Amino acid sequence: MNQTPGMIRETFPVGPLQCNCTIIGDPVTGKGIVVDPGGDAELILERVRAHNLQIVALIHTHAHLDHFLASGELKEKTGAPIHLHKEDKFLWDNLETQCRMFGVPYRPVPGPDFWLHDDEELACCCGVAMHTPGHSPGSMSFWFADHKLLIAGDTLFRRAIGRTDLWGGDYPTIERSIRQRLYTLDEEAVVVAGHGPDTTIGEEIRENMVIRG
Structure with missing residues (x-):
């Protein structure tokens, strides 16, 4: 389990494309959210039960197939929107087509219950949604200032950035999102990327050869 003082935070890869799924929980209230449930629903539920959390929201950084594959089953099992x-x-709306293109089995997923907005407060641990488009038009990052934690989805990776050659991607837009939104955050903040290992804002400002601060 990842150690983040004052909050429950566990990140682990799920699904055929090994998307990082993150469970965030408040140890006082017992409420939690799941970010990017990209597959392996039973594994996610097992970890939720281990932390004794009530999941109140299923939050997505974006709508590429590898970030949603367990969303329908988790909504059914937890009742979370x-x-x-x-x-x-x-x-x-084209999740089935995405799955077919990548040869991934599709399970029907209900439509979103709520639309996320820039600067919207999340349901747990004083998190805030940040609109960071570029990888996709609706890409979001989730910032937990009190805990110096950023969940960046596929916008920022360790020493890399998200692809912009997929549906709706745009390089100038992702560069602006990273420079103007993410690189202005606390340099000590841990960054949970959509795939691969954690990094920090400061490391990426200094060492990311794609977009330096």
């Missing part, structure tokens, strides 16, 4: 930025609705 699905959250997404509205500008990724066209991707969500």
Whole structure:
């Protein structure tokens, strides 16, 4: 389990494309959220039970197939609503097509219950949604200032950035999101990327050869 003082935070890869799923929980209230349930629903539920959390929201950084594959089953099992930025609705509406293109089995997923907005407060641990488009039009990052934690989805990786050659991607837009939004955060903040290992804001400002601070 990842150690983040004052909050429950566990990140682990799920699904056929090994998307990082993150469970965030408040140890006082017992409420939690799941970010990017990209597959392996039973594993996610097992970890939720281990932390004794009540999941109150399923939050998505964007609507590419590898970030949603367990969303329908988790909504069914937990009753938690699905959250997404509205500008990724066209991707969500084409989830079956995405799965077919990548040869991934598709399970029907209900539509989002709520649209995320920039600077919206999340349901747990004083998190805030940040609209960071570029990888997709509706890409979001989730900032937990009190805990110096950023969940960046596929916008920022360790020494890399998200692809912009997929549906709705745009390099100048992702560069602006990273420079103007993410690189202005606390340099000590841990960054949970959509795939691969954690990094920090400061490391990426200094060492990311794609977009330096």
